[in-house]
Amino acid sequence: MFREYDVIVVGAGHAGCEAAAAAANMGSKVLLITMNMQTIAQMSCNPAMGGIAKGQIVREIDALGGYSGIVSDKSMIQFRMLNKSKGPGMWSPRTQNDRMLFAQTWRDMLEATPNVDFWQDMVKEIIVSRETVCGVVTGMGQEIRAKAVVLTNGTFLNGVIHIGEKQFGGGRIGEKGATGITEQLVSHGFETDRLKTGTPPRIDGRSLDYTKMEVQDGDEEIVGFSYLPIERIKPKQQRGCWITYTSPEVHDILKTGFEKSPMFQGRIQGTGPRYCPSIEDKVTRFAERERHQLFVEPEGWNTVEIYVNGFSTSLPEDVQYKALKMVPGFENCKFFRPGYAIEYDYFPPTQLKFTLETKLIKNLFFAGQINGTTGYEEAACQGLMAGINAHRNVQGQEPVVLQRSDAYIGVLIDDLINKGTDEPYRMFTSRAEFRTLLRQDNADLRLTELGHSIGLASDERLTLMNEKKAKVEKIKNVLAEYPVEPIDANPYLESIQSAALVERSRALKILLRPGVDLKEMQDALPGLKEAVNESDALALEQAEIQIKYDVYIEKEKELVKKMATLEDLVIPEAFNYDKLSALSTEARQKLKKIKPNTLGQASRISGVNPSDVQILMVYMGR
């Protein structure tokens, strides 16, 4: 019934879809297996893409030739550029999306991708021969052969859903979990552990009183994620979100459910993310706070369904309901479904190579929540990299590994492989040491050439990127040369309280001053505007950022170079950690297991403390 595929992707969430699209676009024959064809690319949690650090990841996926940026742009109902008041390294695009349109767009794009076949079934085991994967066995008993397999099982592996004292198996509410794979992988020597995550109740929007909430509108300018020219909604069409707050009364009602809480009663064993706590967790851990913020987010253009961001909970549904009714605007609220917590298996990602291929079984790749991450963006970028490397493995080509200085994707994978994670891993800008360099505005300049060279990013992308690059260079050259007379510039400088010029200067030098803005300067100096002669706002912005932040990027590079001295210290492969008794037991075990190549890698392993690194440094005569 089936041919032999190059790549089988198991699971069709954000990771699985990107993996299938990437491998297929590079030329692999791909089979995408999902338990339910109707739930391809579900937004299981909030209906939004991007945000701080995550928005940068979506742009990186797009720059490499992935689909997440395009899908998000096509299905957005609101756009905001977060952190606009901070430096450009912090600017972070975020969209609110139509959940159904998002999934539909993904499905349309996958169906339009040659080389992608679909099959609805549950994969219950993988076929392994000589420590190499060579296919999968499905619940229906099909044996399907493939040269590589990418597992993106999300929260489905032995998933258990908790609502109050009720608990039942499932991968998402209303969908059954997947069994068999964990046990099989454990028999092959894999380690596994449990994680937990949660989601808030969904509400009938018709039952809410929005006059009691603050509105949060989208931006007046829609930038989007994709570097391709995509037809996006007009700013005026955007949907608003609302903000409301809990109160001590709400907290009191929540507390009445604590004795039935699966979290507090110990029924949930898995670790949840500290940065995405349930409302009961917030009320307990931050008892001194009288209120917590809730974001009321529409689920789409045409649905009345509402997502209550900030109210993730696994308390009994009647407690959820009673508590939420005390929140301003929610007095008469009707539930579509309660919030719940879900526990699932993951495989500590230290068992992977930098390509996301497992160390134990050749050509078997893991991507997404199975690796202990959380978030659509984190999952999608892993799927993309796993898809790329599965294809390249099959073709016998060199792996593609992004460095920490290339992309947030590089930071994410390096963190996963070296540090592993004890809680669902989410990206933060503070995890990246090259934060000023890894910006949302330059992901194309950083990555499109690579994406194109591996046959993923289209010619159109490369052309657009090269045009932008050329424009930016031209603008920078003009600014570097253009002479500015004091008499022309001083009125503008005075207006922004910047010191007056006493002699002729160059436009570029003036632009370096704090508070000077290229657009305003061009308006004040018509001659300059004429000389620059550029209408492409993105190119102008790029040139301005490059000029203004060059010194910081250099500073960052210098610091990273200093830090990299640890990277240069190679630890011999047969290094005997046992003879250094000063190493902590945990550090020794981790070091023996992970076998870091360099001292830098060793220093990033969780459980390897600075004192352990010092000991290694001294031992290595440094």
Add this chain to the structure above:
Amino acid sequence: MYNINETIVALATPPGVGAIGVIRLSGSKAIEITDTIFKGKRLINQPSHTLHFGKIMQGDNVLDEVVVSLYKAPKSYTGEDVVEISGHGSQYILEQIINLCIANGAHMAKAGEFTQRAFLHGKLDLAQAEAVADLIASQSGAAQQAAMHNLRGGFSEELKAMREQLIQFSALIELELDFSQEDVEFADRKQFYQLIHNINTTAGKMADSFRLGNVIRNGVSVAIIGKPNAGKSTLLNTLLNEERAIVSDIAGTTRDTIEETLNINGILFRLIDTAGIREHTSDAIESIGVQRSMDTMKRADVVVYLYDVNTTTQAEINEQVALFEKENMKYLLVGNKIDTYTNNKQGGVIYISAKNKDNVNALKQALYQLVIEGDINTESTIITNARHYASLQEVLKSLTDIKAGLDAHIASDLIALDIRRCLFYLGEITGEVTTEDKLDYIFSKFCIGK
């Protein structure tokens, strides 16, 4: 790399004649080796922390009557089995005992190796280990006091407190960046400013104390001597990677001695460039310089004789060597300007091109070896305080940048960059490098998460 599997031996008391002399062995075979040369109780069967009287035997001859102290791992200074043999203070006999130990499988300890093992076995932290080195090295009362303070962990504590404050500061800034959408209170700039000011004061004081420390404790002094225009200043500049001495092609450019410090693998060297030694000079200023050079040379711990391989005769070199031997000086022969040299090279000479920076590392290595192998009296060396001092300087620099950024109201992610710099250099001293604990702090202090 050091070999931690070896059992090491060395004299633990100062060389020279004294009432007693103590030889220390450390390592897994310390007790076994002692048993082979010790006539008395069988030490391997004795409990830790006990004293035993007996005789050290050289074949059938009694070499000395000694008391042996036993410290079994891990309850010893190094964390390994340690034996201390207290004998009579004859230099000759002590050397014989050490030779016996070596003949039975011990290895001569390198400078600082006992302390290094103590560190590697977790008996001391790095700042403490360095303090031990200072303590051994200190000759004045003031230096000893400072070293004792470090040994008690005062230095580590202060740094720890400072880093903690800065991580909190940094975490508040990161909170603004990564969680700007959250309903949390952000940092008060005024308090930040005060905090930075406080840290700056503490770090400044600490750096000042180092400056004082460095005056008390000098490194290994190295006099670079040679005829005019042999390339001494160029060599100095090459070693230091910066233009300090005046370099020109006119012979006799350097009029005075110039001192710079150089850190080779953690050992501090004071490099002294001297005015060219030229016997007959008509220039009055230069002749004063030449006199100083001779004095400097005699006071230095080691002399680097630099000569131009193209213009120096063997007779001249021999004459210098005879002088060094007569004055009992440690010296290195360095042939310079090999870039224009084609003749055969001799053993015992380090050939370099100071101008092209060729083979200069071999010279550095040779200097390092002289110290490590104990050819130079290391009482005056100081191990890695120079490293700490340099890091503190960078800490101060980044604090200045943070202040300037706060004054200019620049975006907080850019200020965060300077904070990272500051934390990194503090971390160079304490050994901390990751960014994880900032997030830990945020998650423990703030209610994050929608």
